[in-house]
Amino acid sequence: MVTSGQQHPVIRTPDQRIRVFVSSTLRELAEERDAVRSAIERLRLAPVMFELGARPHPPRDLYRSYLAQSDVFVGIYGDSYGWVAPDENVSGLEDEYNLAPRGMPKLIYVKDTDTRDDRLKDLISRIQADDTAAYLHFHSAQDLEDQVAGDLAMLLAERFDESKAPVTSEPDSRPNLVGRVPVPYTTTIGREDDIDAVRTLLSRGSDRVVSLIGPGGIGKSRLAIESALACADLFPDGVYFALLEGVLEPGLLLPTIAYYLGIRDNGETALEERIALALEDRHVLIVLDNFEQIVDAAPVLVRLYTVAPTATFLVTSRIVLRIRGERVYEVPPLTTPAADRPASLDRTTRTAAVSLFVDRARAIDPHFDVTPANANDLADICRRLEGLPLAIELAAAKVRILSPAGIASRLEQSLPLLTAAVRDLPERHRTMRATIDWSVSLLPDAQRALLEDLGVFATRFTLEAVEALGAGRSWDGEALDALASLVDASLVQQAELGGRRVFSLLAIVREYAVGRLKERGDADEVRRAHADHYRALVARIAPDLGGPGQAEAVARLGLELPNLRAAVRHLVYTDRLDDAGDFAWSLLIYWWISGFFAEVRVWMLELLEKQHERPITPHTRAIAWFFALWGEMWQRPSEQVVAGLGECVRLFTESGDEDAAAMALAARATARVQFSPLDADKAESELQQAVVTLRERGNTWAEAITEVSLGRISWVRGAADDARAHFDRATAVAEAGSDLFTTSVAGNLRARLNFQLGRIEEAEREFVHTLLVSVGLHYEEGVAYGLEGVCAVAAAHGEAWRAAALAVAAGEIRRRIGIFDVEAFTVHTPYLEILRGRDPQSVAAGEAAGAELTVAEAVQLALSEEEFQAVADRLQAW
Structure with missing residues (x-):
């Protein structure tokens, strides 16, 4: 393999999937390219094939950016050196090799042949002398696929060994992946003084909100990105980047900030309170890009920095926010030559x-x-x-x-x-x-029409979605070539996300496109096509949310989230209110698992306001009220909330949807208990009735969740045996349906109850199992519960240092994602306090260590080596 003897970097990428850049001529080696793609995907890696950019004049910055984001370079060489464009000295094939960073591992595969171009021979000779490249021969495409798979596996094994560096005392304060500052694809020019000025403002600590103000296209977002990257050292607890481009309703500001902070909103606590908890005593910078669309929500920032005084906000906006604590920085244009002076040759x-x-x-x-x-x-x-x-x-x-x-x-x-x-x-x-x-x-008609239609998408979109939008449009059948031309014209940007090629428009270009759509009178038609595509996508994915494909379905919907939001908005805007209700209801499990109830509530309240203009069905009214009342049920329970959910039960029943009626009944029972503990008997009866209906209807996900609610009520009432029976049934139903989420929730509660009842070994097995399940689902709340469970067992065994470290690590997760716990279900703290009295030094040392642990390190401390290896790959993305 590579024999340079240098220290190789640990492989890291924005989405934590190893990216393999594949370089070759296209037509000559088409079969071999397919073979290499198969080999890469067999190892669950991400192939970077550059198919769209492989045109006569590929934009050099584009494949340079692909190389910059890749981890391994694979070159496939046959007979041809490749085409040399006019005014170029080398082919794209050699240019890609030249641009590959020296420290990047390079696997070069040369096909056995007697007719190789002379210039390719020269390139191969140069590669043979390169100590960062491994040089190998192959005979056929199948032979190549096997070689590449084996070599990549060996390379990754080497890198894994190198990554086992000693644990340092430096905490991993990286923010949630989705909130990381994006890496610019092109060079930033002429902003050095502005970056210094913004850093000065942020370093003073006296300005709670720094607003970068200027017209569209002046570079506010780029300046915010570069400033955030330049100021990372000022904010030891993390820098987060929240894109507000697709957020049009002021009521969605808090849910959007929560999303980028990694806070799951299950409705049980006010979102503002969760965010305050997550930001408490943390020196973080939160970048809010494109704020002008929701400037009426600016006072929310004052409330946030009041409850989180160590958090700072960097905002980009076309207009001043005009709030207390705001420091305005007017973003200037780039300097231009003085009047009548030519551009300098120097x-x-x-x-x-x-x-x-x-x-x-x-x-x-x-x-x-x-x-x-x-x-x-x-x-x-x-x-x-x-x-x-x-x-x-x-x-x-x-x-x-x-x-x-x-x-x-x-x-x-x-x-x-x-x-x-x-x-x-x-x-x-x-x-x-x-x-x-x-x-x-200057664009041909088809490309111009495509650009205008693309304005309907939110932030990012795929080629598949564009092609679906094209049915009956003037550019139908030309999507690939037209999109490529728009990329060349700098009107469309492209990137990799989650192993997929995605495209996007800058905010001002999207605004222009939407304006042109409206002028043409086509806006509603394109909105309908967009909504229909995502309705069809959801119809394919949603059935997996309650079963074996749950983790994959949640991840896929997460990638599509901006357009799911846009689809609901399009449906409401175009008065397809019943379709909007059905769309939201079909994603109920996703909203629950991922914590987006506050967002859905905003759309459903808007839907209810429009029912006076356009009638909706009783079923849609029930859906809208269910989502509207969900947060009220937990945060502000009242007789009105109980009655409102009762009305949902009636409307669902009259609509013939027994499934939904049973879920609404279970929600009403929960609201009843929240409002008055004296109603526990009635609530328990309603939950049991809901379970029977859901079981008969085959809705295993809702059945298991409702059994969990029954178990919680029984536990609080002191009926431990009944509680365990309900948790047993919930876990059995969830595991039978491969429902990871409910398996984690029910399993953790059952393990806590077993621990409380003195069944320590049984509890430990389940804590470990649910911890593994939660990691697989990327469910951080479940990970925190699992770590606390193992902490309780360690404390019971007298392991003071380990128990204390796990408790603090779990607490850090809780605080970061803003989750609370019901005191009645907390089992680890009493034992830890006993150890604190017996061995205060070990507990103190463990707590200090726990505060420095990353999520992966905390999980590793909780598990055996064999157990940890089963989820080590998953944890790379945390």
């Missing part, structure tokens, strides 16, 4: 705007630079575009088809006319809108 004296244009143009033409012939035109372009970074990038993308003189000429002709049509906008807003208009005007 890089050291070149303005930022010109440098940005040259950098982006070189992604298309590597030899592009400022010359005496184009210096005046480049200066004119940058001045005309007022130093707006996005406008300059859009203009630079036209180097593919126009010279700088051609770009300058067309801008001179187009911009005054276009800006005159949008005089109601501030000046730089007009310039940005006009630049997009101009850029789009």
Whole structure:
């Protein structure tokens, strides 16, 4: 394998799946590429094949960014050296090898042949001398697949051994994966002073909200990203990045912040209280990008920083928030050449705007630079575009088809006319809108129509979703090529997420596209198509939520979450209220497991408001009220809530949905107990009635969850045997249906009860089992419960240091995700307090160590080595 003798880095990627970049000619080695893809996927790794970018003029920055995010380079070489584009010195094949980082492991496979191109022979000779590359031969595609699978497995085994470094005292304060600061795909130019200025503001600690203000396209989001990365050392407890682009309702600000912090909202406690608990005494930076859409929610930030005084917010917005504690930083445009001055030929004296244009143009033409012939035109372009970074990038993308003189000429002709049509906008807003208009005007009709239709998507989307949207549209059948052209034009961005290629529009481009859709009168039609695609997607995935495919279904829906939100919004907006209710109800298990009840409540309340304009069925009314009352049931129980859920039971029953009626009945019983413990007998009777119905209907997920509720009531009332019987049934039903979530919930409660009853060994086995199940589902609340359970057992055995470390590690998880526990079900703390009295030094040492443990390290401390190895791969993504 690789024999450089250097220390290899531990492999890490944003989504924690190992990414394997595959380089080869496309047509000559199509069969071999398929074989390598199969080998990579056999090992559950992510192949990076660059199929979309493999065109005559691939954007160099694009595959450079793919390489930067990859972990292993696989080269497949046959006869052909590959095509050398005009003005290029090497083929894309050699260029990819040249751009691969030196420290990246490289596996090179050369096909046995007698007809190899001379330039490819030279490249292979150079590779043979490269001490970071392993050089191997193969005969057939099948032979290649076996070799690649075996070599990758060996490479990963080597890296795993190298990763076993001693545990340091540095805590892993990385935020939840979904909230990590995104890595820019291109170079940031001309923002050094701005980054320093923002860092100065954030380092003072006196400004609770720092707002980066400016028009669309001026680079607020990029400045926020670079500033967040540059300030990580100022915030030892983490930096979180929350994208608000698809959040249009002020009521969704708190749920969105909770989502990016990794807080699960099951409705049992007010979300603001959970966030306050999660942020308590933590020095964190929370970036809120694109706040202008929900500026009416700005006072919420004041409430948050009041209860969490060590948290700081960095906000991007087109308008000032005007709240107490806000420090405004006006994001300036990039510097442009002085009036009538040409662009500088000297890089050291070149303005930022010109440098940005040259950098982006070189992604298309590597030899592009400022010359005496184009210096005046480049200066004119940058001045005309007022130093707006996005406008300059859009203009630079036209180097593919126009010279700088051609770009300058067309801008001179187009911009005054276009800006005159949008005089109601501030000046730089007009310039940005006009630049997009101009850029789009150069596209063929099909590509222009596709771009406008893409505005219906939220934040990101897949090629599959685009193709589904295309049925009957003017670009139907041209999605792949048209999308590729929009990527080349810098109007669409692409990236990898969860091993899938995804696409996105910048917020201002999406705003432009939606505006054009509305002007054409096509907005509702495209919204319907979008909603129908995601309804069909949910119809395929939702049945797996209660059974064997639960973990995969939750993960897949998580990747689609922004468009699931958009689909509900489209359904409500286009008055398809019954469809909106059915869509929300079909995802009930997902909302429950992932904790999105507050978001669904916002949509359902909007739906109820619209019922006066457009009638809804009793079934839809019951769904909407069920979601609206869920949080009230836990947080503000009352006679009205009990009565409201009773009305849901009636409406579901009248609609013929016995399943839903039984679930509403169980919810009413829970509300009844929350409101008045004196109603426990009636509540227990209603829960038992619900269980019978759900069992008869074959709804095993709801049956098991309801049995859990019965067990909790019995436990609180002191009927331990009854409680255990209910937990036994809940666990048996959940395990029979491969329902990981309820297995974890019911199993943890049963284990706690067994521990309380003195059945220590039985409790330990179940604590370990539910901990493993929770890791498999990426259910952090369950992991915290499991760690506390093992802590209780360790304390009972007198293991003071281990018990204390696990207790604190579990507490850190609880605090970070904002979860509380019912005192009646807590079993580990009394034993730990006994040990504190007997061996205070060991307990203190364990608590200090526990505060430094990562989730993976805490799980490892709780499990045997064999048990830990069973979930070690899963924990890499935490």
